[in-house]
Amino acid sequence: MDKQKKFDLRGFIAKYGVILGLAIIMIFFTIMKTKFLTMENMLNMLRQTSINGLLAVGMTFVVLTGGIDLSVGSIVGASGMFAALVARSVTGVPWYLAICVGLLVGLLLGLINGIIIAYLRVPAFIATLGMLSIARGVTFMASNAQPVPGLSPGFLKVGGGNLGIIPIPILVLTAVLIVSYTVLYKTRYGRYVFATGGNPISARVSGINVRQITCSVYMVSGVLAGLAGVILTSRVTSGLAAGGEKYEVDAIAAAVIGGNSLSGGRGRLWGTIVGFLIMGAMNNGLDMMAVSSYWQLVIKGIIIIGAVMLDSLNEIKA
Amino acid sequence: MKKRLLCMVLCVGLVLSMMCGCGLADNSAPKEQTQPAKAEGDSEKTTGESEEEKIKIGITLYSLKNEFTVRIANAAEVKANELGIELVVYDGNYDPSTQISQVETMISDGCDGIILNPQDAQACAPCVDKAVEAGIPVVGVNTRVESDKLTSYVGSQDVLAGEMEMQKIADLLDGKGNIVIIEGPMGQSAQIERKEGIQNILEKYPDIKVLAEKTANWSRSEGMTVMENWLQAFDEIDAVVAENDEMALGAREAIKASGKDIPAIGVDGITDALAAVEEGNLIASIFQDGAGQGSKAVEVLYDVIKGKDVDENYWIDFEEVIKDNVDEFKKRAQ
Numbered sequence: 242m243d244k245q246k247k248f249d250l251r252g253f254i255a256k257y258g259v260i261l262g263l264a265i266i267m268i269f270f271t272i273m274k275t276k277f278l279t280m281e282n283m284l285n286m287l288r289q290t291s292i293n294g295l296l297a298v299g300m301t302f303v304v305l306t307g308g309i310d311l312s313v314g315s316i317v318g319a320s321g322m323f324a325a326l327v328a329r330s331v332t333g334v335p336w337y338l339a340i341c342v343g344l345l346v347g348l349l350l351g352l353i354n355g356i357i358i359a360y361l362r363v364p365a366f367i368a369t370l371g372m373l374s375i376a377r378g379v380t381f382m383a384s385n386a387q388p389v390p391g392l393s394p395g396f397l398k399v400g401g402g403n404l405g406i407i408p409i410p411i412l413v414l415t416a417v418l419i420v421s422y423t424v425l426y427k428t429r430y431g432r433y434v435f436a437t438g439g440n441p442i443s444a445r446v447s448g449i450n451v452r453q454i455t456c457s458v459y460m461v462s463g464v465l466a467g468l469a470g471v472i473l474t475s476r477v478t479s480g481l482a483a484g485g486e487k488y489e490v491d492a493i494a495a496a497v498i499g500g501n502s503l504s505g506g507r508g509r510l511w512g513t514i515v516g517f518l519i520m521g522a523m524n525n526g527l528d529m530m531a532v533s534s535y536w537q538l539v540i541k542g543i544i545i546i547g548a549v550m551l552d553s554l555n556e557i558k559a
Numbered sequence: 560m561k562k563r564l565l566c567m568v569l570c571v572g573l574v575l576s577m578m579c580g581c582g583l584a585d586n587s588a589p590k591e592q593t594q595p596a597k598a599e600g601d602s603e604k605t606t607g608e609s610e611e612e613k614i615k616i617g618i619t620l621y622s623l624k625n626e627f628t629v630r631i632a633n634a635a636e637v638k639a640n641e642l643g644i645e646l647v648v649y650d651g652n653y654d655p656s657t658q659i660s661q662v663e664t665m666i667s668d669g670c671d672g673i674i675l676n677p678q679d680a681q682a683c684a685p686c687v688d689k690a691v692e693a694g695i696p697v698v699g700v701n702t703r704v705e706s707d708k709l710t711s712y713v714g715s716q717d718v719l720a721g722e723m724e725m726q727k728i729a730d731l732l733d734g735k736g737n738i739v740i741i742e743g744p745m746g747q748s749a750q751i752e753r754k755e756g757i758q759n760i761l762e763k764y765p766d767i768k769v770l771a772e773k774t775a776n777w778s779r780s781e782g783m784t785v786m787e788n789w790l791q792a793f794d795e796i797d798a799v800v801a802e803n804d805e806m807a808l809g810a811r812e813a814i815k816a817s818g819k820d821i822p823a824i825g826v827d828g829i830t831d832a833l834a835a836v837e838e839g840n841l842i843a844s845i846f847q848d849g850a851g852q853g854s855k856a857v858e859v860l861y862d863v864i865k866g867k868d869v870d871e872n873y874w875i876d877f878e879e880v881i882k883d884n885v886d887e888f889k890k891r892a893q
Contacts, residue, residue, distance in 0.1 A: 274668075282667040289660040386774060388746035390681040390705070401685060477655045477682035482745070486654070528664045534623065534650035 255554035259500060259515045262548070266519060270526035277526055284408060290521030291410035292317075294514075295469040296492035297499075298421050299462035301513045304496050305425075306438040306458050307505025308365035312354060313466040313492055315376035317485030320346040321470030322380045325389040325480025328396040336395030343471035344464055350376055351463015355456030369459075373489070381482050389480030400475030410472050417465065422510055434458060439506025494541065495520055498548040519544065614644040614672075616860055617665035619658050619686075621678035621702065621747070623650035625777060625805065626829045627849050631676065631701055634853035642861050653744070653776075655682035662686040666693045672860040673697045677704045680748045696863045700856040701849070703748035710863050713856040713873045717749050720845050720877045721756020721802070724824045727843055727879065728798045731822060734764045736797035739789050740772035741782050741806045750774070753802045753826065770796060775806045782809030790817050799823035804832035804844055811840055828880050828888055837885045846878045846888055 254261070270277040296313050303310045324343030327334050350372065357368040402409050425431035436444040437454045445451045469488075474480050497503065498519055499512025523544065527537050618635055620628045632648050639646035647665070651658040655678050665673055666689060673690050675697050677683030687706040690697045699712040728738060740757060743750035761767060770793050775781035782801060789796065790813060799814075799821055801807035807825030814821050825832055828846030835841040852875055859869050880888050 276668055279667060282664075285660075285663045285667055289663065292656075386745045388679055388681055473656055476659060476685065477679070478685055479655075479679065479681040479746075481655065481679065481682055483653070484656075524660075525664060528649065528661060529668055531647045531649075534652065 251554060255551060256500075258551045259498060259512060259519070259548060262544075262551075263515050263519050263522065266522050266526065270522065270529070274526070274529045277529060280406075282525070282529075284406070284411070286521050286525040287411045287414075288408040289525065290517055291408075291414040292469045292473055293488065293491045293495060293520065294414045294517045295417060295465045295472075296462075296488060297495035297513050297517045298417060298510070299465035300489075300492045300496045301499075301501055301508060301510055302421075302425075302434060302458040302461045303365075304438075304493075304501045304503055305434050305505060305508050306455055307441070307503075308358065308455065308458065309369065309493070309503065310354065310459060310462045311366065311369040311489050312350070312372035312376055313462060313469075314485040314488035314490075315373045315380070316347050316350045316463055316466035317470040317473060317488055318481070318483065319350060319376045319380045319383075319470070320344070320467035321474035321484045322384050322389065322480045322482065324396075324471050325392060325474045326383065328392045328474075329389065330391055330393045334393075336393055336399070339393070339396050340399065340471050343474075344467045347467020347470065348460055348464040351460040351466070352456070354463065355459035358459060359452040359455035377486075380484075384480060384482045386482050388482065390478065392475070392478060392480075397475050397478055400472040401478070410476070413468065413472065417468070418510075418514065425510055430454075430457075435506060437505075438508075491517075491520060494545050497545060497552075500548075500552045502552070516548075614861070614864055615647070615668075615670050616644060616672040616674065616857070616864075617647045617649065617661075617668070617670045618674035618676070618700075618856075619649040619651050619661045619665075620676040621651045621658070622653050623648070626831075627803075627827050627847070628676065628701075630849035631853035631856075634850035635674065635857045638854040638857040642857065644857075644861060646857070651676075651678055653678055655679045658683055659685050659689070662690055666690060666695060670695060672864050674856050674860055675699050675704060675709075676701050677747075678702075678744070679746045680705045680751070681746065696860065698856050698860045698863065701749075701852050703752075711859050711869045711871060711873065713852050713859055713875070715847050715852065715875050715877050717752030718756040718759070720826045720847065721753035721758075722760050723756070723845050723877060723879060724753075724800060724826060724843075725757040725760035727824055728800055728822070729760060729764050729767060731842065732767065732797055735766040737768050737770050737793070737795055738798045738800055739770050739786075739793075739796055741785060741799065741801040741810060742772060742774040743802045743806075744776045745774050750802060757800060775801075775809065777803050777805055779805040779809035779812075782806030783813045784809075786810035786813035787817075790814070790819070796821055801825045803827050804829045804835075804841075807841055807844075808832060808835060811835070826877075828878075833880065833885055833889050836880055836882060839882065842881075844880045846880045848875050848878075851875045 276282055300310060320343040323346045324339050327342045328339035354369055354372050357363045358365050399409055404412055433449045433454050436449055437451050441451050473484055495516035496513050499516030501508030501512060620632055622628055623632060636646055649661040673695055675686055680703055683704050684706045687697050687704060687708045691708045696710040699709050701714050771789055773785050775785050799810045801810060801823060804825035804827045807823045808831055811823050822842045824843050825841060826845040826847060828844045832841055832844040836844055855873055862869050
């Protein structure tokens with residue numbers, strides 16, 4: 242048996258290990274490539290990671306309730322596509338309305354997910370797997386599998402523009418993080434989310450409307466995916482039918498690396514932030530080191546497994 | 560439990576050190592040597608004068624997961640070695656957003672030039688904008704991009720490829736029959752232009768009917784699936800026109816499995832296609848000199864960096880491969 246120590250090293254590492262991991266990774270890449278830690282590269286890295294960051298935040302809400310959202314990649318594609326269709330210069334629609342369309346599509350798809358999962362009792366894995374297909378199909382239908390170029394300049398600023406030297410996607414992500422943090426930790430709603438994931442039965446018995454909470458987190462995930470879709474479309478200056486494909490993998494990875502338990506109730510938003518920063522740093526750093534994309538996939542998987550193993554140390558305490 | 564933690568830390572350390580030692584990088588050796596020579600934040604864009612610093616260029620291909628683009632990449636690497644410059648190769652994963660990120664990385668990595676093989680003609684335009692804004696010249700290769708800021712383009716006339724393959728089929732059918740068309744990824748210049756070529760020839764033959772057309776995204780397995788469905792849907796298909804070899808080969812698999820024998824034609828001249836033409840599985844393939852494109856693109860970019868004038872376009876011919884001349888192509892293809 243372990244001796245009882247004043248400072249619980251193991252617990253500390255289990256809890257904060259991810260930050261250590263992030264630090265090690267950053268130091269490693271800086272040593273390998275001095276250009277890694279420059280302002281320009283860091284801004285690049287943050288900009289590239291902001292889409293995944295938005296999805297990861299939404300995924301955190303979902304995972305905290307013990308659910309999962311496999312459809313976020315397709316929702317990114319669908320909302321991006323509809324936003325693009327509206328944002329074309331020929332329609333004359335102002336850019337902010339086009340953005341609203343994107344957000345609404347995401348919200349709607351998220352709502353459908355939420356209803357199917359919370360009220361029709363379909364398991365989240367299955368329901369969102371179905372939505373993954375459905376949303377993608379709708380996206381192809383709406384665009385006839387053709388890309389949608391010719392977007393208005395105002396709309397293009399969202400994903401491609403800067404405020405000063407800071408790219409707009411980074412600002413959007415920061416704003417979303419601040420709001421999400423406040424909601425999760427400073428409101429009653431946030432507490433209900435944690436409670437629902439931790440023990441849905443106790444939650445219900447204590448008067449929390451578990452179904453409503455469950456439904457709502459998918460709406461959050463959906464609208465954030467919608468926002469991500471708008472940014473993606475704006476960045477590539479064209480609505481892409483295949484946009485967002487496979488993005489859900491990275492979103493789940495970020496949440497999991499950050500120490501959010503997939504069974505719900507246990508997790509932390511700052512963990513998710515560290516999670517997507519780790520993934521962003523890995524992508525960016527390995528690219529700078531010209532590591533082949535095949536190895537990058539292998540490494541990504543190893544990190545995910547490693548992070549979960551680290552996190553499991555939290556649970557095994559006697 | 561402590562042991563487990565220690566074990567994990569050691570494992571991660573092991574993997575990381577393996578990565579450095581094994582030379583997983585596409586070109587690790589030269590890079591490690593030039594590291595000390597580079598100062599942080601130096602601008603290599605203005606000069607090729609300092610002979611101590613190697614010229615560095617980057618190439619992003621829309622994918623490295625198919626034979627044709629790998630040919631381009633390999634030829635580019637060979638040429639880069641020949642010229643004594645450093646080349647970093649990126650796999651765009653069929654995602655324009657990834658390619659934009661890769662170009663951003665190349666910019667902050669201090670590349671002197673960039674070769675772009677875009678997944679989508681429109682969506683990858685920001686790649687060129689960003690590079691040019693940073694003062695880095697961009698040479699396009701193999702697929703086109705909607706940008707007038709491109710310094711030069713090295714490729715083959717895809718419209719011609721479409722015309723060549725459609726004409727071959729039209730001749731085979733004597734100007735009359737039912738065909739199906741399998742397309743590349745919608746929005747990629749090769750798909751757009753080869754389709755245009757096919758359409759140009761079809762206009763001359765009103766008795767050739769197109770039963771169906773669909774994209775199979777350059778993929779053999781998708782081509783097979785699409786063909787299987789069409790075999791079920793249509794009684795009488797006389798020929799298959801596929802915009803590339805992979806899809807043509809996939810279609811032939813489906814055709815063989817159904818017990819029929821419908822002629823098919825593709826573009827690129829990949830190894831399997833050459834073998835197929837030889838054994839009569841494909842009636843022909845329109846060979847695309849990917850290696851030539853990759854090599855030329857590096858050459859052109861090198862000239863640009865050295866301050867020489869270059870043409871706007873460098874066209875490399877498509878060539879028809881039939882049973883009679885297969886051997887010649889087998890020797891040429893890498």
